[in-house]
Amino acid sequence: MGVKAHLSFLATFYRRELSSLMEYRFNFISQTIGMFLNDVLWIFFWFLLFYNFKTINGWSFHEMMFLYSILGMVWGVKAGLFSNSNKLARTIAEGQLDYYLSLPKNVLLHAIAKTGYSAGGELLFGITLSALTFKLEQLPLFLLFIITSTAILVAWDIIVNSITFYVGNFEQAARTASNILLTFSFYPFSVYSGATKFVLLFIIPAGFVTGIPVELLKSFSWKWLAITLSFSLLFSTFAVWFFYKGLRKYESGNVMAMRG
Amino acid sequence: MVLTKYYTFAKVDILQKLMYIWNELFSGIFITIILFIFFHIWTTIFAGKEVVQGFTLVQIMWYFALAEIGVIAIGEWIDQVGEEVRTGTLATFLLKPMNYVGAKFAVYMGTALYKLLILGLFAFSIVYSLVGSINFSAEHIIFTFVTFILANILNFVLTMCMGLMAFWFEDVSALYWMYQKSIFVMGGLLAPLDVYPIWFREIVQYLPFSFITYAPAKLFAQFNADMAIVTIAGQLVWIAFGVMALYFIYRRGIKQVVIHGG
Numbered sequence: 001m002g003v004k005a006h007l008s009f010l011a012t013f014y015r016r017e018l019s020s021l022m023e024y025r026f027n028f029i030s031q032t033i034g035m036f037l038n039d040v041l042w043i044f045f046w047f048l049l050f051y052n053f054k055t056i057n058g059w060s061f062h063e064m065m066f067l068y069s070i071l072g073m074v075w076g077v078k079a080g081l082f083s084n085s086n087k088l089a090r091t092i093a094e095g096q097l098d099y100y101l102s103l104p105k106n107v108l109l110h111a112i113a114k115t116g117y118s119a120g121g122e123l124l125f126g127i128t129l130s131a132l133t134f135k136l137e138q139l140p141l142f143l144l145f146i147i148t149s150t151a152i153l154v155a156w157d158i159i160v161n162s163i164t165f166y167v168g169n170f171e172q173a174a175r176t177a178s179n180i181l182l183t184f185s186f187y188p189f190s191v192y193s194g195a196t197k198f199v200l201l202f203i204i205p206a207g208f209v210t211g212i213p214v215e216l217l218k219s220f221s222w223k224w225l226a227i228t229l230s231f232s233l234l235f236s237t238f239a240v241w242f243f244y245k246g247l248r249k250y251e252s253g254n255v256m257a258m259r260g
Numbered sequence: 261m262v263l264t265k266y267y268t269f270a271k272v273d274i275l276q277k278l279m280y281i282w283n284e285l286f287s288g289i290f291i292t293i294i295l296f297i298f299f300h301i302w303t304t305i306f307a308g309k310e311v312v313q314g315f316t317l318v319q320i321m322w323y324f325a326l327a328e329i330g331v332i333a334i335g336e337w338i339d340q341v342g343e344e345v346r347t348g349t350l351a352t353f354l355l356k357p358m359n360y361v362g363a364k365f366a367v368y369m370g371t372a373l374y375k376l377l378i379l380g381l382f383a384f385s386i387v388y389s390l391v392g393s394i395n396f397s398a399e400h401i402i403f404t405f406v407t408f409i410l411a412n413i414l415n416f417v418l419t420m421c422m423g424l425m426a427f428w429f430e431d432v433s434a435l436y437w438m439y440q441k442s443i444f445v446m447g448g449l450l451a452p453l454d455v456y457p458i459w460f461r462e463i464v465q466y467l468p469f470s471f472i473t474y475a476p477a478k479l480f481a482q483f484n485a486d487m488a489i490v491t492i493a494g495q496l497v498w499i500a501f502g503v504m505a506l507y508f509i510y511r512r513g514i515k516q517v518v519i520h521g522g
Contacts, residue, residue: 027431034434041441048445048456052313057304176286180293191300 009105010113014081017115028117035121036128042186043068043129057190059214064188065133066214070142071185072126074149074209076119083116085154088161089174098252108243112154138217145213148232152208155239156181162239165246185209205235269363270370278374287375288382291328295386298324313455315481318391320452323481325383326404327449327473329376330411331440341423342432351517361510365416372412400483407476407488410495415472417502424506427513448474468498 021028043065050061078085091097091111100107134142160177164170181204189211192200201207212228299321306317315323341364344350353360422439426432444450447469453461464470475491 024430026429030429030431030434034437038437038441041438041445045445045450048460049451051457052455053305056301172286176290179290183290183293184297187297187301191304196300 006106006109010109013110013113014115021115021117028120031117032120032124035118036124039068039072039122039125056188059188059190062133063190063214063218065129066217067185067188067210069126069130069133070145070149070210070213072122072129073146074126074153076122076124076126077146077150078153079116079122080119081150082112082114082154082157083119084114085112085157086161086175086178088112088158089164089171092161092164092246092250093169093171095252097247097250107247108158108240112158134217141217141220145216145228148228149209149213151232151236152205153181155236156205158239158243162243162246165249180204181206181209185211189214202231205231208232265358266362266366269366273367273370274374284375284378287332287379291332291379291383292386294328294332295321295324295383295390299390313452315452315454318394319481321387321391322394323452323477325387326408326480327477329379329383330408330415330473330476331443331449332375332379338419338423338436339433341420342426345424345426345513346430348517354514354517361420361506364420368416369409369412372409376408394481397483399485400479403483403485403488403492404476404480407479407491407495410492410499411472411476414468414495414499414502417499417506418468418472421502421506421509424509424513427509427516443469443473446470447472448477452478454478466494468502471495471498 046064046068047061050056050064054060084091088111097107097111100110103110130142157174157178160174161170163174184200184204184206189197189200189207192207197207200211208228208231212224216224216228302312302317302320306312310316312320350360353363418439419436422432422435425435429435446464446467453465453470453474456464465474471491471494475487475494479488479491
């Protein structure tokens, strides 16, 4: 499949996903409002904490607004486009990849593509907060980080879920690993140093999801921008390679199922 | 005799969980990671200071240990109640000589106690290895345990009220997210209420959220007999309100159930 064919496939796919969400309009609206308020409570917490402490190792409430703008947008884009990425372990373990293998479409892309209910609320929150936080000249960098951070989050999901190809049942471990990366991304990156910082950049790359982008938006550095872009590209390439390498070990589930 | 059947429910649930005890390893890893993050944040905030907002670093880490156990132990069980109401599985309970809410309560408390033991092992070990021990007395442990149990009862009553709202709404998860985040912020899970501005603390300290997380964890970190009495009284008052609301919602909701034959 060429790029054009991929784009056309995705456009049709997401159009159908959207109409499917609209079938359950009440759920969609209630979850959008719920998720938005849920995120507002997070940022309200940081407002309260910084009310007394002002800064935590150079990060103030302003940096947390940067962080949550990125996180809201990234999580919204991920939930909107690839919400099945953290369900891949179950799909593999239960032999449900058969469905995707039998179609002339990109297997990985097709298996992780899905629009989740929470996407609307996250995007609404991300857009609102970033409109309050960013200056216009910061917008290109911010948009670039939405792409790199989403790529890292999705790649991490693909890697930890693809371990299922080698060990069998890895669903709960993959879910925990997925949560761990996200959890580290919720808190100020300025509190880490030395070996912990290294681990959070290159082993569990939470630092590249929110920490480094916030630092770069605060004070720009070509060196760290290059590192972030290279890491995001290499990490995503590795994830795709790791999935297809694992796929060679895949055993069909021989499952007869209807896919809704 | 009446209580034996509910006890059996709790026992069966614990036995089932014991069969898959390795699953708890992942909750254990997660609580370890959270406490590790909090340790870094609060070490930075303390930055050489002995006491911050009335807490030492040792006390605040033991505070977080108990607060996190209380919240992670329960998880998102509300989904199950919502599903049973929505799909009508609840109707099968109406045929049995037991109360649906009572059966749920037995399973919930069984899970809470079981997870207190398992997650406690992880949380207390990591906190001990990071900051060392705090001083415990017998009354300290007994009162903390009593308030922890009452906090779980209060949490059960409130989440059950939300779960049963599925009688009227298709999906109650959005309601639960907001409740959960209220526990995070107003309940003192992310930071003890003592570090918040006074105007905010004065409002939220009387809300049920603080009696679920903050009060038992604060007692655990800084035991004080007067505070123990006030906490227990507050928890009992909120439980009484919660039970009345639960009774009302259940009675009204159950009338919505339509049972077809077959």
